[in-house]
Amino acid sequence: MENEELQQWVEKVSLQYFNKPFLHKATFNSRLKATGGRYFTTSHNIEISPHQLQAFGKEETEKIIKHELCHYHLHLLNRGYRHRDQDFKQLLAYVGGSRYCNTLPERGASKQAPYRYVLQCTDCNQQYYRKRRMDTSKYRCGKCRGKLLIKQLDKR
Known part of the structure; x- marks a missing residue:
């Protein structure tokens, strides 16, 4: 048309x-x-x-x-x-x-894109999945207040 x-x-x-x-x-x-x-x-x-x-x-x-x-x-x-x-x-x-x-x-x-990153607590191994990269130095684990490490799941 x-x-x-x-x-x-x-x-x-x-x-x-x-x-x-x-x-x-x-x-x-x-x-x-x-x-x-x-x-x-x-x-x-x-x-x-x-x-x-x-x-x-x-x-x-x-x-x-x-x-x-x-x-x-x-x-x-x-x-x-x-x-x-x-x-x-x-x-x-x-x-x-x-x-x-x-x-x-x-x-x-x-909108249904898979998660690209996983944040993992160094103390209790709690995992948080994220679609966007974030600065882990500004955040702590919500469960035990431990330090978070970021890992990339897949590369686009």
Whole structure:
């Protein structure tokens, strides 16, 4: 899908669910990976993640469009357009938009990365697994207050 098709789709959803025209620009932004879309309060433009469309299809992407259009229309009406505002929550529920977007499959896999380091106490041999390297001189064992040694489990 191209930006022109997205623009028409957003305009159609705006008229169908909000009974108001979308008069600004809607584009895809391939850098959006942790979020489904975003609305800019200064330019009133909307960006949508193409990765959400590829991974979850048109139905979920339309819910993201409805979410961003809630921000858009409420902001232009000078009403509560932020996530915490009651106006936003009510309009989002009314039009059937999604509150949160789904996690992309490749992002979920990266969160499940194995541990790379193990900290071991020299006194009681208690082990602590860590994904990130840390300065062991600043910490002690939580069980016996002994000194910790760091070992790398695998090399990437």
